[in-house]
Amino acid sequence: AHALKRHFITRKPIFGEPTVVRAVDGVDIAVGEGETFAIVGESGCGKSTLARLLVRLIEPSEGQVSYRGQDIGALSDKELRNLRAELQFIFQDPFSSLNPRMTVGALIEEPLRTHGIGTADERRADVARILTRVGLRPEHADRYPHEFSGGQRQRIGIARALVTRPKVLIGDEPVSALDVSIQAQVINILEDLKDEFGLTLIVIAHDLAVIRHMSDRVAVMYLGKIVEVGPTDALFEAPAHPYTEALLEAIPIPSVGARKARVAVDGDPPNPIAPPSGCRFHTRCPYTAPKCRTDEPALRDMGNGRVAACHFIGDLALKGIQPDAVRR
Ligand code: SF4
Numbered sequence: 001a002h003a004l005k006r007h008f009i010t011r012k013p014i015f016g017e018p019t020v021v022r023a024v025d026g027v028d029i030a031v032g033e034g035e036t037f038a039i040v041g042e043s044g045c046g047k048s049t050l051a052r053l054l055v056r057l058i059e060p061s062e063g064q065v066s067y068r069g070q071d072i073g074a075l076s077d078k079e080l081r082n083l084r085a086e087l088q089f090i091f092q093d094p095f096s097s098l099n100p101r102m103t104v105g106a107l108i109e110e111p112l113r114t115h116g117i118g119t120a121d122e123r124r125a126d127v128a129r130i131l132t133r134v135g136l137r138p139e140h141a142d143r144y145p146h147e148f149s150g151g152q153r154q155r156i157g158i159a160r161a162l163v164t165r166p167k168v169l170i171g172d173e174p175v176s177a178l179d180v181s182i183q184a185q186v187i188n189i190l191e192d193l194k195d196e197f198g199l200t201l202i203v204i205a206h207d208l209a210v211i212r213h214m215s216d217r218v219a220v221m222y223l224g225k226i227v228e229v230g231p232t233d234a235l236f237e238a239p240a241h242p243y244t245e246a247l248l249e250a251i252p253i254p255s256v257g258a259r260k261a262r263v264a265v266d267g268d269p270p271n272p273i274a275p276p277s278g279c280r281f282h283t284r285c286p287y288t289a290p291k292c293r294t295d296e297p298a299l300r301d302m303g304n305g306r307v308a309a310c311h312f313i314g315d316l317a318l319k320g321i322q323p324d325a326v327r328r
């Protein structure tokens with residue numbers, strides 16, 4: 001993804017004027033083939049919007065997404081349909097994404113039919129095979145989604161996404177609606193299938209624990225921007241960006257609602273939709289310095305595949321430094 005932006009216009013009369021929500025605001029990421037890449041951030045940070053932009057479920061306002069060197073925004077409808085067989089999506093809530101009036105077999109077969117793959121017999125065989133692969137049984141094909149538990153429904157969602165043998169699978173919070181005990185099972189299935197199918201996996205999560213053991217690299221998003229990217233182990237061991245540090249240490253950082261109140265007290269522009277000036281994290285960062293309020297930090301290369309957007313990276317190791325020592 002290059003310089004990707006997605007701005008929504010909301011007509012909700014918050015301040016009487018239509019408002020621009022910069023859900024994704026200039027994101028550059030490159031995901032390698034066969035990689036498991038996680039995008040992490042609080043709800044409302046734009047990660048779901050980013051995921052949908054990556055597969056062109058929604059169109060960007062600016063910027064482009066390339067898949068194997070090809071700009072997917074320039075594809076014809078037919079080319080885009082073919083691409084859809086290669087880039088599949090699984091959703092947070094498998095129930096709302098599964099038509100309740102279709103049998104499980106028909107639901108899983110649907111993408112094959114859409115893409116004109118196989119004869120009716122071959123499709124039935126494919127459905128039976130993929131059901132077994134996700135830990136269900138071929139005879140489950142005759143049942144309806146409501147007859148299954150949440151974890152089983154997510155397995156059905158995975159079967160439906162994988163039946164076309166895609167190369168890339170994007171999961172938007174694929175396990176966050178499930179009980180913790182079921183989450184591990186679904187993650188294990190995803191990991192097994194990733195190896196078997198040679199998938200590139202992009203996983204969106206708000207919970208760092210979920211992606212710690214499955215992802216190769218992590219991108220941390222804050223208010224529509226990527227603030228840090230790095231190999232998972234390195235990033236967990238020594239987060240570079242104060243926001244990542246806060247997410248990892250579960251430092252109670254003020255909620256978005258609380259931030260609004262504080263912004264008003266500090267006399268900043270009274271528009272919660274406009275991101276803060278300078279570093280977007282400055283209203284919540286324990287290390288904020290005057291420069292942070294005016295200058296936006298660019299993503300800087302720290303070596304070893306790590307980048308982060310903070311004025312003080314490279315100048316000081318934020319870890320171990322008292323926040324007050326930085327505040328000037
Ligand atoms: Fe915090 Fe300043 Fe770094 Fe932003 S640039 S993360 S406000 S120290």
Ligand code: MG
Nearest residue numbers: 043044047048
């Ligand atoms: Mg979301």
